[in-house]
Structures are given as structure tokens and as C-alpha cells.
Amino acid sequence: MFLAAVLNVYVHVAGWYYYWTGTMSGGVQFLPFGLVLKITSEPSIAHEGHIINFVRKHTSIPVPRVIAATAWYDRRFVLMKRVYGDNLQAVWRHLDTEQRANIVEQLRSYVLQLRALKSPHGPAVCGLNGAATIDSRVSSYPIGPFADESAFNDCLIDAARPYLCEETLADVRSRMRNDHRIVFTHADLAPRNILVRGGKILAVVDWEESGWYPEHWEFVRAMYFPMPSPRDEAWMRAIRDFIPGDYEKDWLVDCELSNRMVGAF
Known part of the structure; x- marks a missing residue:
């Protein structure tokens, strides 16, 4: 104190x-x-x-x-x-093929390690110790904790409600899965939050939004704001390599909300 x-x-x-x-x-x-x-x-x-x-x-x-x-x-x-290193966002385009591959391999290991952590909160979507979480993809204010993925998905639909008609929302909600594993998630694995020296990662930073989320959420968040515009296609491919699993359908369904909204997230 x-x-x-x-x-x-x-x-x-x-x-x-x-x-x-x-x-x-x-x-x-x-x-x-x-x-x-x-x-x-x-x-x-x-x-x-x-x-x-x-x-x-x-x-x-x-x-x-x-x-x-x-x-x-x-x-x-x-x-x-303080960790002294290069921000990956600033140097990614200057790294050679081997250095990029090393970074992707390290990130994949990190994601797998996070996913191996067993949640003490069962199916709940929440922050560490069962707290609320903050996820700029959904809201600038704390959200949850949610009893399960279904309640979390309902929150996404509520966030989109001012911007999409009820018929569209109902259609999107019907295609959102409620049965993903709940895993520990950084929730903002963007290059700006990764410090490197050459092909070695020195630190992953900015854990404020981390918590227990459905397993596809790491992919959704990484794809949502991966690089400054224009997006770097090599980094988009890297995301698919270091986040194991096929979440393309989940991401495309989510895009039906986020791509048609203005200022909601």
C-alpha cells in the first residue's frame, strides 16, 4: 500500500x-x-x-x-x-526468411504453452482469477465474466446490435459455435507487442487483455489488427502458422459483425 x-x-x-x-x-x-x-x-x-x-x-x-x-x-x-529489443512491427519487413521462421516457431510454442494451462473456472470466459476482462475487440469497458462461450457470443451480438438488423444478427448468431475449448489467451498477439533481436523473441508484452477465452479468439484478435494498413500478407500467413488449428470459419463469421460495424469495437 x-x-x-x-x-x-x-x-x-x-x-x-x-x-x-x-x-x-x-x-x-x-x-x-x-x-x-x-x-x-x-x-x-x-x-x-x-x-x-x-x-x-x-x-x-x-x-x-x-x-x-x-x-x-x-x-x-x-x-x-525494461526489455531492450526491437519492436517486431518496426522490423518484420526487414527480417530474412530464417529469422521470420524462427519467430513463428517461438510464437507457436508460446501459444501451445498457454493453451496447456488448465482453467480453474470450468467453461467460464473470464480474466485471471475469474475476474472481468477487457477486450478492445468487443468494448473499451470491462466485460464479463461470462458463464460460458454462449454468453460470451451473446455479448458480441449485443455489441453489434446498434449497427446491424435483427435478422442479420440472428443469422450470424446461429452460425457461432458454443463448444470451443476455453484456453488461456494473450488476446493481442500483434507485432507491436513482441520485442525481438533478429530472429529471437526477447519478450511478449501487454498482457492486460489476457484471460480464459474460446480457443479461436487468439486467431480472431490476431487477424483483427495485425499490422498497420496495408496489411502485411507474410504476417497474415505467419498468424495461421503460429496459432495451431483451423479457425477460418470462426473468423469469417466474426468478420460479418466487425466488418459491418463503425466504431463499435
């Missing part, structure tokens, strides 16, 4: 400095001594620091080392060691 109070005062006093010097990106501040402070404000969802520690404990996925994960009222703080 004391550390949370100190960090809260620090943010108030020093935040303007990091903003004007360009060393803050959104809620992320790059501090001296190789530290990073991430600040969020969604108290109903799982703490990202706890998620990172959970992943570190149960997998070999490289993640930032958390020094402190604390909270002060509605503010969440994650103090981490």
Missing part, C-alpha cells in the same frame, strides 16, 4: 515531465535505471502484473520481470524491468 501511494504521488508530480519529453507512451513511463512503469485504471479486471507473474511461473514465455504490482484506489501500477 505504501509503495502504491508513493507511485501515485510520483505520477502526479513527474507525469508532466515524461509527457512533454516524449518518454511516456499512453500509460507507460520509461524510468531511469532500466525501469518501466505502466499505469492503468480498470480495477474490476485482473491486475496485469499478476497476469505476467502467472505466465512467468507456468510457462517459458519471455515476459518482463515484474518488480512490483500494486494499486491505489482505481489506479493500477506495474513496475517492471
Whole structure:
């Protein structure tokens, strides 16, 4: 609690400095001594620091080392060691064939490790420890937890309701599966969240939206916003390689919602 109070005062006093010097990106501040402070404000969802520690404990996925994960009222703080590497979004087009293949192989291993984690919440779609989750594909606000995939799918339909007619929504809902496995999911495996050096992944970051989701959701999220426009076709193929399973039908059904909506997600 004391550390949370100190960090809260620090943010108030020093935040303007990091903003004007360009060393803050959104809620992320790059501090001296190789530290990073991430600040969020969604108290109903799982703490990202706890998620990172959970992943570190149960997998070999490289993640930032958390020094402190604390909270002060509605503010969440994650103090981490900074990982120095290249953002994959910036360097993907410059990597050679072997380096790309190595990255895809590593990501596939990571996805399989996450999927091997058994949910203690049965069929529920939720964040770590059964909390609500936040998924920018669905809403900018916390959602769930949901009793099962059917309830989660109903949420997707509700999000689309202002933009599509009831007949279309009913047709789409009838083709949405309710029987996927529920697996632990990063839920934002985009190149901007992967730090590399050549063909080696140094860290996967931004675990805020992670949780227990239907197994196709990793694919849907990765395909939703994979690269800045125009999309890189090599990366689109890579997604299909590092996320095992055939989720094309699930994704195309989902596109019938997302592609016909404006500003809903």
C-alpha cells in the first residue's frame, strides 16, 4: 500500500515531465535505471502484473520481470524491468526468411504453452482469477465474466446490435459455435507487442487483455489488427502458422459483425 501511494504521488508530480519529453507512451513511463512503469485504471479486471507473474511461473514465455504490482484506489501500477529489443512491427519487413521462421516457431510454442494451462473456472470466459476482462475487440469497458462461450457470443451480438438488423444478427448468431475449448489467451498477439533481436523473441508484452477465452479468439484478435494498413500478407500467413488449428470459419463469421460495424469495437 505504501509503495502504491508513493507511485501515485510520483505520477502526479513527474507525469508532466515524461509527457512533454516524449518518454511516456499512453500509460507507460520509461524510468531511469532500466525501469518501466505502466499505469492503468480498470480495477474490476485482473491486475496485469499478476497476469505476467502467472505466465512467468507456468510457462517459458519471455515476459518482463515484474518488480512490483500494486494499486491505489482505481489506479493500477506495474513496475517492471525494461526489455531492450526491437519492436517486431518496426522490423518484420526487414527480417530474412530464417529469422521470420524462427519467430513463428517461438510464437507457436508460446501459444501451445498457454493453451496447456488448465482453467480453474470450468467453461467460464473470464480474466485471471475469474475476474472481468477487457477486450478492445468487443468494448473499451470491462466485460464479463461470462458463464460460458454462449454468453460470451451473446455479448458480441449485443455489441453489434446498434449497427446491424435483427435478422442479420440472428443469422450470424446461429452460425457461432458454443463448444470451443476455453484456453488461456494473450488476446493481442500483434507485432507491436513482441520485442525481438533478429530472429529471437526477447519478450511478449501487454498482457492486460489476457484471460480464459474460446480457443479461436487468439486467431480472431490476431487477424483483427495485425499490422498497420496495408496489411502485411507474410504476417497474415505467419498468424495461421503460429496459432495451431483451423479457425477460418470462426473468423469469417466474426468478420460479418466487425466488418459491418463503425466504431463499435
